[in-house]
Amino acid sequence: MSIAWYLVVSAIVFSLGALGVITRRNPLVVLLCLELMLNGANLALIAFSRMWGNGDGQILAIVVMTVAACEVCIGLGMIVAIYRRRLPIDVDELRELQG
Amino acid sequence: MSAVLFFIAAIGVISGAVGVVVLRNPFYSVLALVAHLLSLAVLFLLLRAEFVAAVQVVVYAGAVMVLYVFVVAYVGGESDSLGERLRGAGQGPHGSTLRLGGAILVGALLVELLIALLGTGLEAIDGYGAGYAPGPQAYGTPAYIGKLLLTRFLLAFEVASFLLLIAAVGGVVLARRRGGLEDEDGREALTPLDLLRPRGTGTMAEGVGRRIQ
Numbered sequence: 001m002s003i004a005w006y007l008v009v010s011a012i013v014f015s016l017g018a019l020g021v022i023t024r025r026n027p028l029v030v031l032l033c034l035e036l037m038l039n040g041a042n043l044a045l046i047a048f049s050r051m052w053g054n055g056d057g058q059i060l061a062i063v064v065m066t067v068a069a070c071e072v073c074i075g076l077g078m079i080v081a082i083y084r085r086r087l088p089i090d091v092d093e094l095r096e097l098q099g
Numbered sequence: 100m101s102a103v104l105f106f107i108a109a110i111g112v113i114s115g116a117v118g119v120v121v122l123r124n125p126f127y128s129v130l131a132l133v134a135h136l137l138s139l140a141v142l143f144l145l146l147r148a149e150f151v152a153a154v155q156v157v158v159y160a161g162a163v164m165v166l167y168v169f170v171v172a173y174v175g176g177e178s179d180s181l182g183e184r185l186r187g188a189g190q191g192p193h194g195s196t197l198r199l200g201g202a203i204l205v206g207a208l209l210v211e212l213l214i215a216l217l218g219t220g221l222e223a224i225d226g227y228g229a230g231y232a233p234g235p236q237a238y239g240t241p242a243y244i245g246k247l248l249l250t251r252f253l254l255a256f257e258v259a260s261f262l263l264l265i266a267a268v269g270g271v272v273l274a275r276r277r278g279g280l281e282d283e284d285g286r287e288a289l290t291p292l293d294l295l296r297p298r299g300t301g302t303m304a305e306g307v308g309r310r311i312q
Contacts, residue, residue, distance in 0.1 A: 001101065001102055001105045001145070001227075002224070002225050002226060002227055003224050003225070003226065003227070003228060004216075004217055004224050004225055005105065005109070006142065006146065007216040007217070007224070008213065008216070008217070009109045009112055009113065009142070010216075011209060011212040011213050011216055012113055012116070012209065013112060013113065013116045013135075014208075014212065015205050015206075015208055015209035015212065016113075016116040016117060016119075016120055017116065017119075017120075018205050018208055019120055019201070019202065019205040020119060020120035022201035022204065022205065023120075023198055023201050023202070024120070026125055028125045028128075028167070028170065028171060028174065029119070029125055029128050031167075032119050032125075032128050032129065032132050032167070033119060033120060035132060036116050036119055036120075036132070036135070039135070039136070039139055042139075043112075043139065043142060043143075044216075046143055046146050046148045046151060047146060049146075049148070050146040050147060050148070050228040050229070051224065051226070051228050051229065052229055053228065053229025053230060053231070053238060054229075055238065055239070055243055055244065055247045056247075056252075058148050058150070058151050058239065058244060058247075059244070059247055059248060059252045059255065061148075061151055062151060062154065062244070062248075063255055063259050065154065065155070065158065065159065066259040066262065066263060067259075067262065068159075068163075069158070069162075069163055069263065069266070070262050070263060070265075070266035071266075072163050072166060072167070073166075073266045073267065073269070073270040074266055074269050074270060074273065076166060076167070076170045076270070076274075077269065077270040077271075077272075077273030077274040078273055079170060079174060080170060080173065080174070080273070080274040081273050081274060083173070083174045084276075089174060
C-alpha cells in the first residue's frame with residue numbers, strides 16, 4: 001500500500017481521538033482518547049519515516065510513547081487522588097480553576 | 100497480500116478507535132483501546148518498524164493498559180455514551196449545541212488534516228517508501244534503533260529517561276495516602292529493625308528540634 005493510505009488512517013484516528021476529548025466527560029476516557037491522538041501522530045511519524053527510509057521518525061515515535069506513558073502515570077495518579085477526596089469524577093464538575 | 104493485511108489492520112485500528120470514543124463503560128473503552136493498539140502494531144510491521152511494533156505491544160498494550168484496567172477497576176463508575184452526549188441529555192445550560200459544535204469542529208479538523216496530508220504535492224507520498232534491504236542491521240530492526248538511540252539521539256534518550264523518573268515520583272506523590280508517613284496502629288509492632296532506625300522521618304522540622312513525638 002502506498003504511504004498515503006497510512007496517512008489517511010492516521011488522520012482518521014487523530015480526529016476520532018479529538019472527538020472523544022471534546023465530548024466525553026469521564027477523565028479516564030479523556031485520557032484514553034488522548035492516547036488515540038498520540039497514536040495517530042505516531043502512525044504518521046512512522047509512515048513518513050518509511051517514506052524517506054530514515055530512522056529519525058521511529059526514534060521520535062518512541063519518545064512520543066515515553067511521553068504518553070508519563071502522561072498516563074500522572075493522569076491516573078490525579079484521578080486516584082480525585083477519587084480519594086470523594087470529588088465527582090467528571091471533567092464538567094471539576095471546574096474550580098475556571099473561576 | 101500486504102494490501103489485504105493493511106485493510107484488515109486498518110479496519111481494526113479505526114473500529115477500535117470508534118469503540119474507545121463511543122462505548123459507555125470505561126472498562127470496554129480500555130479493551131477497545133487494546134484491540135486498537137494491537138492492530139496498530141500490525142500497521143507498524145507493514146511499515147517495517149519491527150522494533151516499534153514490538154514496543155507498542157509489550158509496553159503499551161501490556162503495561163500501560165494494565166495500569167488503566169487497575170484504575171478503572173478501582174474507580175469504576177459508569178460513563179455516559181456519546182449519543183446521549185450529542186443529544187445533550189441531562190446536561191447543563193449549554194445543552195446540545197456545544198456538543199454539536201464539537202462534532203462539527205472535529206469534522207472540520209479531519210477535512211483539514213486530509214487536505215494537509217494528501218494535498219502536499221509530495222511525490223513520494225504515492226510511493227511505497229524508500230528501498231529496503233533485509234539484513235541484521237536493516238532499517239527498523241532493534242540493532243538499527245539502538246544504534247541511533249545511543250549515538251545521534253543520546254540526548255533525547257537521556258531526557259526521556261529522566262522524564263520517566265520524574266513521572267514515576269510524581270505518580271507516587273499524587274496517589275499516596277494522605278495523613279502522615281506512619282500509621283498510628285503500625286507503631287505498636289516493634290521489630291528488631293526499629294532499633295537500627297533513627298527516630299523521626301528526617302524532615303527539616305525535626306532537624307531544628309521540633310520533633311513530632
